[in-house]
Amino acid sequence: MIAPVQTDPETVRVRLRSTVAEYPASARARVTSLATAMARLRATDGTDGAALADAMSSAHKLAGSAGSMGFPALGQGAAVLEVLLKARLDREAPNEDPEEAAPGESRARGAALFLDQADLLLDRLRCQVDALCVDASTLLTAAQESVDATPGVVAPSERRAFVMGAADSDAWPELMERLVGYGWSVRALPDGDAIEAAAARNPRVPVPTLILVDLDALPGAPAVVSRLTGPRGVWGGVPWLLAARQPSVRVRAEMAAVGAAGVLAAPVSAEWLLDRHATLCAAAREDMPRVLILDTDPVLATMTRHVLDGAGLLAEVADTPDALWKEVAAPTGPDGVDVVVLTDRGAPSGAPAVRDLAGAMRRDPVFEGSRLVLVLSTSPMDAVVGDLADRADVLLTGPLDPIPFAATVRAQAKRARERRGRGRLEGAGPVLTAVALADALAGLMARARRLRMPLTMAWMAEVGVGSGHREEDLVRLLRETLRPSDRLGRGPADGLAVILPFTPLDEGRAFLDPLRGRLAALAPGARLTMGLTTLEEADRDAGADVSGEGLLARARAAANAV
Amino acid sequence: MMASTPNDDGPRRILLVEDDRDVRSIVELALVDLGGMEVLTCATGTEALRKLKSYQADMVLLDLALPDMDGVALAASMSGPDAPWTPPPPVVFLTGSPERARQAAATEPSVIGVLAKPFDPMTLAVSLHALWDGWKQSETKRARRRWFKG
Structure with a gap:
């Protein structure tokens, strides 16, 4: 049970302002003591351990307080200096093995470089502190946002969960309350209309960090959320999860195909949701430069x-x-x-x-x-x-x-x-080169086996007419048809290969078969030959894990012109 | 020794041990003005141990780096044999070195959570409530297990 938070926004704002208003003077004093310690350090060519510890302590305090007072850039600047000072302190620890210590010349050079770098960071901190403006504190802008926010946002935060379709469920209020406890803002959206309104008609609603949809309560919501979080959606790239009682493999595959990050078995706990979100963040981190x-x-x-x-x-x-x-x-x-x-x-x-x-x-x-x-x-x-x-x-x-x-x-x-x-990519894309396709296929096959999820492999080519220039029609058709999770690349025998992750064979066939008629309509006289297979079938028939090349060959062999 | 009677509906009396005046003021604002709690502040570990003898805190919010002692050592003193209250109040670290605090929390049973600096004052109170709820649930389970065994 969370205690009622004082709701008089004006009182909160006044108290926040008076607390933040005292901070610039305090931060200046902190930077002055940091500068004093740094001067002692420079006077001893970086060898005064006590001065180093004092400087580090001041930087540590500045890093902790500035961020909490709503000046994150100052806090981050102080944190960089703290890391540098701590690394130096760890390096210069008195119990360091003298045999491992750097030789005198190298040590002096290291000290000079360290002091130059520390001085530059200190100068930046001085500039930041001199420019501190109370009104720029994110605490005051956040307080303003909380006053302006529409009902439902429990507390302003960088992390926002939108929970959709939770109105009729008994279990979800606890989930939302605990999410708030973990520092998240939570917005409950009862139905599809509310989702649309939040996304399109209320510009004050911030972009969510994570979306959770109650699939049982709102079976039509995935289509809406998929659109909103798609490449052209207003919440483009925001991860979304679904909660459903006893979700089948088919439901999981369908939801993955429309871009959901996963389906959780209801009832969902806040911890489970946050762990899943952390996993998603870690996966995204793998894509970081x-x-x-x-x-x-x-x-x-x-x-x-x-x-x-x-x-x-x-x-x-x-x-x-x-x-x-x-x-x-x-x-x-x-x-x-x-x-x-x-x-x-x-x-x-x-x-x-x-x-x-x-x-x-x-x-x-x-x-x-x-x-x-x-x-x-x-x-x-x-x-x-x-x-x-x-x-x-x-x-x-x-x-x-x-x-x-x-x-x-x-x-x-x-x-x-x-x-x-x-x-x-071949030319300007979207067809992956054969080598790139092999890389992508290897990764997707490994994932499909690990998660025991279906994967369908298709091979296709135009036949019947001089198809060299016609492939453009097929490629364009595929580009407009394939889902974000699918991959298109150069297959064997100069055909095209399509990987459909999380897709069983019958679904893959139903998805791709209409291409025949559409291609014929787009390019009269063109015929499409296409073959499909699944990873599961290929592994079973081979009695072992097939290679990507083997899977592609199997799809090619299954091709039949219509 | 006196027996403490933890509140069922959340922590109301907080002992804040923090040597940085700025952090003390923003924590007070977050817990008193926004969270409706009572906060008693101390700047050193020695002061905290002295005040704990007369102040029955529901929770201790503790910085890791104090001028006179380490926060981990202070947490251990608060739950040691000379502790003024039984059971000792749960401790939450509020620190700029959360990794180190988490390692310490794994070995010190009175530590129920770690919050990192910088923190969001707007959600600090609800974060403490969440940690309190988790602690209460585990305490209840532990008591039930003891009852079944006994």
């Missing part, structure tokens, strides 16, 4: 990774050039490394110089799909800049300013993905 960092300075590498992680990139640190090569060479397809961040700190003795590494990367085909961001901290730089500029996609100088650095790497990742995507 990947960045590999090679930096001889582990303290700065830790900070760089934190900055890129915070910007929504999946950043990893490679310990050595060999590890970097191995990681880049291993994966293929869309999961490859998008960006390599290579940092020149002046090579330790025996290690290859950054200019040699960059040159080797440019010559090695395994780096063809990756963008190279070079960060130079070498002084003087004139000697190497011209040389390195030819080898990198982007050249930056250290110390790094986190916000533009993260934006630069993100932009490079996007370009890498676009380029790799182009390489995977």
Whole structure:
């Protein structure tokens, strides 16, 4: 039972404003004490452990309080500095094995780089604190939103669950209450009209983070939600789940086909729902742009990774050039490394110089799909800049300013993905190349076997007329017909292959058979030959797991011209 | 030792142990003004142990990094043999180092949850209620199990 929250919005706003109004002075004082500790640290060339601990404590407090006071950018800036200071503190721990300690020259260079980077971050914090404006606090804008919000939004939050069709269920109020307890805002939408109204006619309703539909109460809702969350929908890309009592495999397959992220057996608990959402987020994370960092300075590498992680990139640190090569060479397809961040700190003795590494990367085909961001901290730089500029996609100088650095790497990742995507499609698409189709098929087959879900494979080609130019009609027809989860690619014997995940054979046949008539209408005289098979059948007949090539061949063999 | 009588409908009396004045003020606002709770604040672990002798808290909201002692050690002291209340009040960590707090929570039975800083003051009270509800349910199950065994 959740206690009643004070509802007088004006009182809340006044109290919030007076609390937030005191914060800028307090944050300034905190930055001043941080600067004092940093000055002590610089005076001792970064060796004063007590000053380092004091600075870290101030950054930690600033990171914790600024975000809670509604100034997330300041909090994130302080968190970056805290990570850098902590990495330095961990590195400089007094019990460090002296035999593993870096040699004197290297240690001094590391300290100088660390201090330069810390000073830059401190300067940014100073600017942010000087510019703090009480009205910009998200607490006050959130309070305003909560006053303006239509009834049903329990508490303002970044995470919003829309629960649809829950009006007649006894179990759902508890689910909603616990979701709120976990910090979510919840909106209950009783029927299809309310869903449409929330999506289209009420511009003040925010985009949900997650949608849960009671399939038993609203059997027609999936069509509406599928449209709203589709590529052109107002809630495009928002994951949605369904709850149903005893959902059959068929229902699960149908819902997957229209874009649902899954069907949960009712009654659904908040914890179950949140766990499922976390799994979805993790799956989405697998699609995040990947960045590999090679930096001889582990303290700065830790900070760089934190900055890129915070910007929504999946950043990893490679310990050595060999590890970097191995990681880049291993994966293929869309999961490859998008960006390599290579940092020149002046090579330790025996290690290859950054200019040699960059040159080797440019010559090695395994780096063809990756963008190279070079960060130079070498002084003087004139000697190497011209040389390195030819080898990198982007050249930056250290110390790094986190916000533009993260934006630069993100932009490079996007370009890498676009380029790799182009390489995977025939011309402008949408047909995947044979190699890309084989990659996609291998992944989907593995998933279908793991989840025991049906997968139908179709092979098709035009026959009867000079079909070279006619394939365009078929490809366009398929592009307009196939669902987002389906895959179209180049099959054997120059035909087209279509993968229908989560689809049983009879459903796949019913889905694709109408193409014959439609193609005939679009291209008079054209005939379609088509063969279908399922993974389950193929595995059973073979007595073992068939390969993707085997499945494609089986679909090709099943083809019959009509 | 006195026996505490936890409220059935949620935590009402909160002992907040936090050395940062800004965080104290925003937590007070979140729990008192928005959550309708009573909050007693302390800036150090020593002060918290002293105040707990006279203040019967339903829940302790505890920072992990305190100037005089570690939050984990404080949580252990509150539930140790010299604790003023039996059973000890449940502890929730409010911390900027949630990973470390979660590790500590796994070994310290009085810790019932971890909330990360920065937090959303608008939902802090309901988050505490949710943790309280979960704790009460597990306490009830544990008592039932004891009754069946005994």
